[in-house]
Amino acid sequence: MMHDVIIVGGSYAGLSAGLQLARARRKVLVIDAGQRRNRFAATAHGFLGQDGQAPDVIAAEGRSQLMEYPSVTWVQDSVLQAATAPGGFRVHTQYNGGFEGRRLILATGVVDELPALEGLAERWGKHVFHCPYCHGYELDQGRIGVLATSPLAMHHALMLPDWGSTTLFTNGVFTPDAEQQAQLDRRGVRLERTVVTRISGERVALELADGRVIQLDGVFTMSRTRLSPLAEQLGCVLADGPTGPYLHTNETRQTSVAGVFACGDASLAAGSVALAVAEGVRAGVGAHVSLIHG
Structure with missing residues (x-):
């Protein structure tokens, strides 16, 4: 037929x-x-x-x-x-x-194809997202992390302060230059340079290489x-x-x-x-x- x-x-x-x-x-x-x-x-x-x-x-x-x-x-x-x-x-x-x-x-x-980070895949679509327009509002202006997989993380980092208090985890992927840092400062984005080793918690907590654990309401990554x-x-x-x-x-x-x-x-x-x-x-x-x- x-x-x-x-x-x-x-x-x-x-x-x-x-x-x-x-x-x-x-x-x-x-x-x-x-x-x-x-x-x-x-x-x-x-x-x-x-x-x-x-x-x-x-x-x-x-x-x-x-x-x-x-x-x-x-x-x-x-x-x-x-x-x-x-x-x-x-x-x-x-x-x-x-x-x-x-x-x-x-x-x-x-x-x-998700970043190879322990704990990320099982939280994909639940507490780890890619689209702020699809999931940002539901975070209720809470604590938001941007997990860098490339310099394109700047795009997420500059958008997301409209949805909550935003921290950019550069994760050893890139270092913002002076102009990028100025953009982040204008948007009130905090910068965290320590490598993320694992995601844990009932919601989402980023465990860092220096032993710190940062609790968040949601994470965005590409x-x-x-x-x-x-x-x-x-x-x-x-x-x-x-x-x-x-x-x-x-x-x-x-x-x-x-x-x-x-x-x-x-x-x-x-x-x-x-x-x-x-x-x-x-x-x-x-x-x-x-x-x-x-």
Whole structure:
């Protein structure tokens, strides 16, 4: 069976793209492995009409609404390979074999590669975060730490005083120059140069190499992000983002490969539910228009 569009990834961006195509009565196949990037967080914020809602509830309601359209098929699986094929594209899944579609939307998201610090991974999305707009308000103007993984920690450090009393832990990664130090001073950011050796506590406590323990209400840090290998298999051009590569797209969200579109965290140098939904609309509409005009 030739689908009009295959969407790889059934989280917020993929669901949003699928909805546009389903409403255009196109045959849509969504293939999803069930690994939402924000699955570690209890609540999602900054998304109008869903502020404070559990991420899995938002995703489940979106899927339920999408599956009301009879032209949509859902397959729970992982896509291992993608390639061009006569008339479009062919993807191969781990358990359900191959599928073909005239257009392909990559809504695969990204994988966060976290700093290798004991105690961090189990607190990711709970007390250790990457997005101030998503989680800063809930810290109630408390004590906030910024754990540097690169000089880009300055970005977090200069933003976060709007959400609470902020300390930048340089962690042996970099030393602010005179201009950066002046910026930190203007924002009231404290500087801690001692290396962090471990995160502990029921909430979050940073243990330092000199034996001190600093209690905080939340920590922000930058992960490295990794894309699905499908983009490379298809030959899509990538752009360099602050935390890792992402898919380069045009205004219709088509990649450098004709007929392949991308949306969500895989095609943005930032991540949030609201942005993913918005970009999914653009990719779904872009794919539909390309089908009309060939």
